[in-house]
Amino acid sequence: MQRAQLPQHLQRHQKRSDECRRLKQAARSRAPKRPERRGGKERGRTGGRDASAVAKNVVLGAADTSQKVLQLEDGRFVDYRWTDGRWDLSKFASAGGKMDWDAWNKVIDAEMARRKILEESPIPSTNEEPVFFDTAEIPWWAWVRRFHLPEAEKLNGRAAMVGYFLAYFVDQLTGFGLADQQNSFLGKLALHVVVFAVLIFRTSSTIPMYKNLLDEATFYDRQWAATWDGQARPSETEKP
């Protein structure tokens, strides 16, 4: 249906609305489909919302070798930081080439991921690409800071909380303050016993575990001695 010509004083509005409609249509055809607007795709895997380049590499695979991260390709382990069978520490180094805590942390992460991948999908060992990386390259303080310190913090925190409340209750009940409680020999002994017991027997399954270990340690000896059941060995009875 042909639109009737608008009166002249309104034709200005007509032009503008036409212009708007045209612009909107152009914009809509340019704009990506919905998922892409948020960094996603309609089909296939994505790195995730706001994925960094590294994460995208890990999931989608990078085009060139210089950016591949933790990939298994054609039965080989490929990573831009893995050369000649070891992690190239210079690729992890922080600014100025220093191997500081952050750098070593990344090395630990990388080795963890590599072992996990290879445990799940073992690859053949080849003569052309032997693996030499030794975890002893990572200094002891990096291990301590990464694995021991969080655990120590957790345990000390628990001990402090429990100790504080126990000391408070004992104080309320007996009137002995924190210093007085530990003055006697019995008090010191109780403190040591509790601390070591908590360290040694961590969960309720630890006691049967120690018993099992003891059985396991002596099982082989008992198997060997079985033939001597009820009889003394000649070396024990005969005098030399």
Added chain:
Amino acid sequence: MNNCKPCGGAIPLCMVDEFDLPADIIDRKVTKMKMISPSNREVDVGKTLSETEYIGMCRREVLDDYLRTRAKKHGATVLNGLFMRMEQATADGPYTVHFNSYKDGGKVGKPETLEVDAVIGADGANSRVAKEIDAGEYDYAIAFQERIRIPEDKMDYYKDLAEMYVGDDVSPDFYGWVFPKYDHVAVGTGTVINKTGIKQYQQATRDRSKVKTEGGKIIRVEAHPIPEHPRPRRCKGRVALVGDAAGYVTKCSGEGIYFAAKSGRMAAEAIVEGSVKGTRMVGERNLRTYLDKFDRKYWATYKVLDILQKVFYRSNPAREAFVEMCESDYVQKMTFDSYLYKTVVPGNPLDDVRLLVQTVGSLLRGNALRQGANSLPEAASSGRRCLSAAAKAADDPSLGCPVEYIDLRGTSIDQPAVCKYTGNKYYSDDWQAH
């Protein structure tokens, strides 16, 4: 007497000396060994060996035949037969041994009997003599081996090198090996706790050495039981057991040839001594002297290997630590000294302390890397993990098959990828370019 025993065939140096074996018995002198961890970290072991030290690889049929012929030359009577059963008419009387004699050739033996004063049972892991004396059962490992003839250039690499693969995929409590024989290699693995999964473990061993043994032809497949510990009763009356029949196989390395030969010799010596060169009747006490002597001499070796197996074959992190430890010269020297000469030599105490610290450190690092990995996101998935119920081997290593990553590139609904352990089919459309 003419069966070919399925055996690794590795003999230590002390056996060549003690038993005066001629040089042509040994097909190959292995002087290097490569240990390969679950993450394919490899360590070359053998740089501490001197020029004259080696591990001898021999063919069992050649070795056995030589020893038998030598015994015959010294006056032994050799009868070709199959032991059936034995009985003792009176409590102190002679033993009547019933066997099928193959003296006249032919497939079916002729039943014969023989009266003897004493019996030494050396008939291997499935010993019938052991059954006759109610020696009891033992736990055993099943070892599976394929002999593969590989092309010359690949065989050259294995000229004097043996490989050991460790990992959960290869075996939950043992190792996979590639041993060179005279013109082929033997690729095999073993396990105690998951005998039904032995074929998968063998496949995993072949996969790990796939590139190095490519183009090979399998010429023989063999399997045999390996005892894990001695039988409860190794001697009864004037019957004693030696070798595999008694269960003298070490843990960790599964070595038994030398101990079989040595225990046989010790038993014979005990009989000679007890009977005062054949003038008096031997008694059970004399045979027990051999047991006592053997126990005292080799107990330390067996115990140390048992401890090594318990500590280092426990889990993948422990195996990684094991391979890391083998890098050190001190460990290599101690290992070879105790293997080649069968004595546990206590080293320098300071070195021992350092070794202990290094061991603990390696174990801690290995376990830390494994623990932390549980919180990592999944990586590199152009594939899919096969997660059938039987495949989930996360906590219980004796269940099912290894968890596997399957590459789904190139698959479609008509051409799915198949998990080689469970047969599950997987496909994906996501890999196609859009």
